[in-house]
Amino acid sequence: xxxxxxxxxxxxxxxxxxxxxxxxxxxxxxxxxxxxxxxxxxxxxxxxxxxxxxxxxxxxxxxxxxxxxxxxxxxxxxxxxxxxxxxxxxxxxxxxxxxxxxxxxxxxxxxxxxxxxxxxxxxxxxxxxxxxxxxxxxxxxxxxxxxxxxxxxxxxxxxxxxxxxxxxxxxxxxxxxxxxxxxxxx
Numbered sequence: 320x321x322x323x324x325x326x327x328x329x330x331x332x333x334x335x336x337x338x339x340x341x342x343x344x345x346x347x348x349x350x351x352x353x354x355x356x357x358x359x360x361x362x363x364x365x366x367x368x369x370x371x372x373x374x375x376x377x378x379x380x381x382x383x384x385x386x387x388x389x390x391x392x393x394x395x396x397x398x399x400x401x402x403x404x405x406x407x408x409x410x411x412x413x414x415x416x417x418x419x420x421x422x423x424x425x426x427x428x429x430x431x432x433x434x435x436x437x438x439x440x441x442x443x444x445x446x447x448x449x450x451x452x453x454x455x456x457x458x459x460x461x462x463x464x465x466x467x468x469x470x471x472x473x474x475x476x477x478x479x480x481x482x483x484x485x486x487x488x489x490x491x492x493x494x495x496x497x498x499x500x501x502x503x504x505x
Contacts, residue, residue, distance in 0.1 A: 337381060337500050341493030344373035348488040349481075364405050371404030374492050378442075381496060385503045387451040399445030407438030411473065427474040431487070435470020439463050439495060446499070458505040462498035469494050 351370045359366070379397040382388055388396070411434030418426040443459040446452050453459070472487040479486075 334497050334500065337496050338493040340377045340380070341374075341496035342489045344377045344496075345485070345487075345489030345492040347373040348492070349483055349485040353483070367405045367408050368401040371401045374404070374496075375400040377492070377496055378446075378499065381500055382446065382449070382503065385500050386449075388449050392449040392451070396446050396449060400442055403438045403441035403445065406441050407434040407470075410434050410437040411470075424474050424478060427477040428471055431470040431473030432467055433470070434473065435491065436463065436467040438470075439466025442466075442495070442499070443502070446502075453502055453505050455505075458502045462495060462502055465494045465498045466491065 348370060351372070352366075355366055355369050359369075375397040378400040379393045382396040383390065383393040411430040414433040415426050415430040418429055421429075439462055443462055447454060447459060469487070469491040472490055476485050476487050
């Protein structure tokens with residue numbers, strides 16, 4: 320009985336630490352564009368992918384710690400995360416542009432849903448293909464739903480005029496990181 324309680328506490332503490340890591344990486348993410356512009360300047364997909372580095376580092380650590388994947392697979396999971404970020408941003412921009420006649424809140428709500436779904440789906444697909452990644456689609460549903468719904472915070476960020484600070488990134492990254500660990504454990 321004591322061992323079961325200790326296991327539950329350890330598991331809960333691990334998930335809280337994962338969520339804290341997601342919050343920290345989410346706080347760093349909106350700060351990076353200014354730093355990247357000062358150091359390298361420019362624009363494009365590489366710049367967008369560099370903005371995802373804090374979350375990619377977290378994913379690397381999580382895949383390494385909570386799965387039996389080799390080191391190279393954890394590195395590949397980090398790269399997949401950066402690709403997923405680029406795909407999510409591009410999908411959100413596309414949807415926002417396609418809904419130009421709609422109310423601003425609706426445009427950003429749809430863009431956030433789309434970006435959240437695309438980013439989470441690319442991550443889930445890429446990590447599921449790793450040697451020790453869960454292959455069953457059911458293991459990834461909670462992560463997909465969580466990432467999609469958390470994407471709606473883009474509308475709140477826009478309504479509040481948040482730029483250097485964001486609600487979307489800390490919440491999305493913490494929630495998706497927790498769901499990733501849960502999927503890796505299944």
